[in-house]
Amino acid sequence: MKKRVLSGMRPTGKLHLGHLVGALNNWAKLQEEYECFFMVADWHALMSEYALPSAIKENIIDNVVDWISCGVSGEKSTIFIQSEVNAHLDLFIILSCLAPLGWLERCPTYKEQLKELEEKNITTYGFLGYPVLQAADILIYKGEFVPVGEDQLPHLELTREISRRFNSLYKRDVLIAPQPLLTSFPRLLGLDGRKMSKSYGNCIYLSDAPDAIQKKVMSMITDPARIKLSDPGHPEICNVHSYYAVFKPEVKAEVDKQCRAAGIGCTECKKRLASILIERLNPIQSMRKKLLSDKQQILDIIDRGKNKAREVTSIVMAEVKKAMGL
16 A cells, blocks of 8 residues: 655645745655645644635635646545644644643744744744644644655654654554655745745746746846856856756756856846746646636545545544543
8 A cells, every 4th residue: 555645735825936846746746656645724824814814715726726737636646625624623632732832832943934924923822833733734644754855854853742742641552653755845046036935925926927927037136246248157146047957957057158158148048047937837827727717626626635534534533532532
């Protein structure tokens, strides 16, 4: 039997190139080797979007359309909405009773989110406990692997510690301590050179029209040391060049050479990149258009995923209650 993997995304807005190279490309590969559960994490989204939650519902469908357009299959994988599977919150309540407060306050990803989303008031009880909900998300499926980058290892270790604490308290090996499925994600910064983030407004979205992509690429920050066309460039510090490395690696060496020899200007380099991105997103956007023309097929995929997720989690939840004597 295939090993089980759980991963998810928060529906807090449109998906961008960072989601494509940082998760969706990987998800499409994982589903060929693992039993994959891909979750629309709407409870997690609510923790930061509680003041204006109405957009979450609209984002759910839009995000799932992007997932499928990027190669995630509703036949090969289980795609579901977190809030439609009650066992997530059931296990969350139990785990929150035994997770020490100090573990949560020390969680590095919690601190990062506070800094990244500083324009929102997320110093709340719910947001402090989001790592426990994330642990419940993984443990309720007995997920054996979680795809993560190295920077997320401390967060996954918290899930492992919570599972071990549960098993130790109730003298039953019910919850599986998940293993990291380390993935090397390409480094892709936003248009302004900062971390790509919807909150920074520095993204190219998967649904952006060609003219919007062209305009955004032309606004990208390039080599600050290159003032005139005749100045030799330094591609190793140029954000535009980093996109070539991700989306057209076969021409990276050529562009590198031309840039260093001042054989190509930044404007021309950006025009080439825009064409590459438009070409890369074209099949994704064609599939988006097809899927959006019949949203019922998306709703059917989500409904099947909900039923499969409920079936799996009800079994695990029964084991949890039995271990606790509830």
